[in-house]
Amino acid sequence: MGIKKDYEDIPGTYVFDADAGRRGYQLNQFCISLRLQKNRDAFNADEEAYLDQYSMTAEQRQAVLDRDWNGMLALGGNIYYTSKLAANDGINFQGLAGIMTGMGQEKYRKMMLDGGRSPDGNRYQSEWDEKDKD
Amino acid sequence: MARITAGVGCSHVPAMGVAMDTGNTQDDYWKPCFAGFEKTREWMKNAKADVVFLVYNDHCTAFDASCIPTFALGCAAEFRPADEGWGPRPVPVVKNHQTMASHVAQSLILDEFDITIMNEMEVDHGLTVPLSVMFGEHGVDDEWPVQVIPLCVNVVQFPPPTGNRCYNLGKAIRRAVESFDEDLNVVIFGTGGMSHQLQYKRAGLINKEWDTDFLNRLTSDPVGLSKMPHVEYLREAGSEGVEMVMWHIMRGALDDDVTEVHRHYHIPASNTAVGHIILENNKD
Numbered sequence: 001m002g003i004k005k006d007y008e009d010i011p012g013t014y015v016f017d018a019d020a021g022r023r024g025y026q027l028n029q030f031c032i033s034l035r036l037q038k039n040r041d042a043f044n045a046d047e048e049a050y051l052d053q054y055s056m057t058a059e060q061r062q063a064v065l066d067r068d069w070n071g072m073l074a075l076g077g078n079i080y081y082t083s084k085l086a087a088n089d090g091i092n093f094q095g096l097a098g099i100m101t102g103m104g105q106e107k108y109r110k111m112m113l114d115g116g117r118s119p120d121g122n123r124y125q126s127e128w129d130e131k132d133k134d
Numbered sequence: 135m136a137r138i139t140a141g142v143g144c145s146h147v148p149a150m151g152v153a154m155d156t157g158n159t160q161d162d163y164w165k166p167c168f169a170g171f172e173k174t175r176e177w178m179k180n181a182k183a184d185v186v187f188l189v190y191n192d193h194c195t196a197f198d199a200s201c202i203p204t205f206a207l208g209c210a211a212e213f214r215p216a217d218e219g220w221g222p223r224p225v226p227v228v229k230n231h232q233t234m235a236s237h238v239a240q241s242l243i244l245d246e247f248d249i250t251i252m253n254e255m256e257v258d259h260g261l262t263v264p265l266s267v268m269f270g271e272h273g274v275d276d277e278w279p280v281q282v283i284p285l286c287v288n289v290v291q292f293p294p295p296t297g298n299r300c301y302n303l304g305k306a307i308r309r310a311v312e313s314f315d316e317d318l319n320v321v322i323f324g325t326g327g328m329s330h331q332l333q334y335k336r337a338g339l340i341n342k343e344w345d346t347d348f349l350n351r352l353t354s355d356p357v358g359l360s361k362m363p364h365v366e367y368l369r370e371a372g373s374e375g376v377e378m379v380m381w382h383i384m385r386g387a388l389d390d391d392v393t394e395v396h397r398h399y400h401i402p403a404s405n406t407a408v409g410h411i412i413l414e415n416n417k418d
């Protein structure tokens with residue numbers, strides 16, 4: 001019996017739990033290595049060669065090369081790690097949110113200035129499924 | 135003996151640090167956010183704290199995924215601001231009250247809180263932004279006006295410690311501080327939050343009503359508040375809003391009855407709702 005995950009019905013959200021941490025370990029360790037300039041230089045000089053140092057899955061590796069930000073999260077990445085890769089690419093947290101939400105930076109920034117995304121209609125997956133049907 | 139006289143709750147949004155470091159706190163975007171901390175800085179001066187016990191979390195900076203301590207107490211002599219990917223913040227090195235920190239470590243473990251002891255640690259925006267916000271601009275060659283004992287809590291990999299555990303750890307921290315011989319005035323900070331989600335399609339979630347209720351209950355119902363299940367933070371305050379469990383450590387270290395002397399709430403700072411509160415123990 002595993003632990004019951006009462007958070008899996010929250011829409012648009014990957015909860016980075018210990019299972020995700022296990023799956024994403026190599027991916028996240030790669031990302032955090034980019035905290036240091038010398039590693040960013042090496043990665044930017046030859047991404048493939050740099051990634052060879054990390055035994056991540058083929059899907060994780062491809063997600064990194066494609067800068068598939070949501071894909072990385074689905075494969076066990078955590079936002080505080082993937083944000084290091086984003087920073088390397090010159091993308092800050094708000095820019096990244098613009099990409100991950102599919103809204104684009106301008107629309108996202110305006111939503112935040114207007115008070116952010118309301119929790120109403122955004123608490124349960126079933127609420128999103130209803131919306132999709134309309 | 136040493137005493138905890140007050141508690142501070144405060145967001146630690148990295149963009150606020152950037153705004154201070156680049157001198158942009160008075161532009162249209164940031165002015166209302168920082169205005170709420172003017173009274174705080176006055177209060178901080180009058181509080182005459184010797185030591186700040188600062189509860190925060192690391193954001194995959196000093197700790198990578200190889201080791202994830204739930205509670206890590208900083209026992210080193212000093213803590214350097216970390217490079218989070220764009221160079222270290224230009225703020226002073228953080229100096230510990232080292233004998234008090236090791237006393238607290240021993241006391242907590244014997245009090246059945248099995249914390250991790252950090253004899254080397256860099257600190258990221260989770261710790262330096264609250265210092266900047268509370269004490270104002272300080273350059274690399276300045277000194278912070280207080281010594282700081284850092285307590286780093288895992289809130290990144292789920293599950294973080296429960297609110298109840300955090301609240302009780304606060305009580306143990308108070309016992310530890312009060313059994314330290316030196317006459318020291320200690321203020322405890324609980325940082326992080328408030329509602330925010332940084333990731334995936336629901337990024338940008340803000341819940342003003344929930345945040346306001348949280349701030350209210352710190353005074354009116356701290357014990358009930360500390361029992362809130364994790365899933366409620368995730369659902370109502372966003373996946374990164376779960377950071378707020380750290381505020382219960384601060385609250386647990388105070389008297390049962392406290393007086394709220396200041397509050398500030400502002401939306402947005404980048405992706406986040408900024409919340410701030412000052413609670414004083416009712417003087418005897």
Ligand SMILES: [Fe+2]
Pocket residue numbers: 146191193260326327377
């Ligand atoms: Fe944080």
